[in-house]
Amino acid sequence: MRTIYLDNNATTKTDEQVVEAMMPYLLERYGNPSSIYKIGRESKRAVEEAREKVAQVLNCEASEIYFTSGGSESDNTAIRGIAYSYIKKGKHIITSKIEHPAVLETCKQLEKEGFEVTYIGVKENGIVDLEELKKAIKPTTTLITIMFANNEIGTLQPVEEIGRIAKENNVIFHTDSVQAVGSVEIDVKKLNIDSLSLSAHKFYGPKGVGALYVKKGLQFNKFINGGHQERNKRAGTENVAGIVGLAKAMELAYSNLEEHNKKIKELRDYYVNQIKEKIPYIKINGDMEKRLPGNSNISFRFIEGESLLLNLDLKGICASSGSACTSGSLDPSHVLLAIGLPHEIAHGSLRISIGKYNTKEEIDYVVENLVEIVGRLREMSPLWEKFVEEGNQ
């Protein structure tokens, strides 16, 4: 059976050009970048060239980029590192209720360590409330950490305004941009971003490698102790092939951003419109304008997300859900609850995230199967039966 991959917000297929760029650093130029001989120097040069490329895309200095193992490490490093470096000014951090666990769990851990954290809410459309943000700032606030784009509902946060508010209040602004990099133009200067996390595998790069941007002059404690790599901020022999792959993936993404976004947005809109037309009693979660081009998140009322995913899987379709049953806890997605969805509607959510390898024919196949599966699961659902008996259908 063929695989139809529609979970591109989870990860992406590595681009062949990326793999080609990486291969020499696995097979031939495998030297340790800290070594003095030729193949070591070649590795070192590759890492520094990659740093230049990343800096160019983000409009910052190469010396402001630190390579890490991925988005979670970048978030942990930035948040903990900054929080502890500015402890003399205060111990208050502001974040949002819809952050990725890499940010939320780091903040919760800091609370246990004596920091104070304010979790600001979002409006029904999944965009943070700027008034609430302004009100949350105190003299002891050192850090605002708010994501660029949400991983479940794809909503784009008003990063530039958040950055301006942070600047005006002399607070550092970190943004988890793991979902945004590769889909959105990011100029850290224009957007007033002090610190930013990114991860290669979200934009057709390899897994296990990411980067952290921290503006020159800002202090942050190192997260991994050991050697002097990454200007003594991140110990450990560099993942040279991964770093080369990250830079190549970034270069490819930003050389063709507009066309890429146009194509996947068209497919996404086609999918959403088809669902609206063919399946009744759905709810589209998150703002449809301020949104990542490939992301869709739709709740199918009266059914539960995990059984929906399992049935899609039987047809070779890969997607994800905010249902509790897929999270391993009893609560559905914190993001869907934050935008005000009742539990039973959050349980029935389906995230389809489209990438550059998807085709219209694949979307047609998915829609056709969804119509059948949703219909069958509703026939099996006591909630649907009740709804019908109450004369609604």
Added chain:
Amino acid sequence: MDYSDKVIEHYTNPRNVGKIEDASGIGEVGNPVCGDIMKMFIKVENNIIVDVKFKTFGCGAAIATSSISTEMIKGKTIEEALKLKNTDVVNSLGGLPPVKLHCSVLAEEAIHEAIADYYRKEGKMTEEEIKAKCNLKEHHCEGCNI
């Protein structure tokens, strides 16, 4: 989710889906907040469960446990059906992931509630006697106690 082949087989082709219009007893457990609702319909003749159907809102494990438990009680006497334990359901499915064990509890409770409903309609026992015989619990959802 690491489901056994038997679980996959049951949520792919669930048995006895639907409702019985003239059911002798109906049991409904769970709630939409937790994401699991099971509704069990039984038809009883001469103390034997001659037919059983279910409707379930829930995950793959909830559908699979509903499906297999209907098979396990069909043709059985009421007393035999009441002896069915959630662990029997789990074993017949070749195991369930730990986070899904509550689904098997729901299946057991849905059967007990359907039988209790049958006894209530029959009108021969007091509510206390029914509760004792069917081992009814106050809270169906061990997770959130709603």
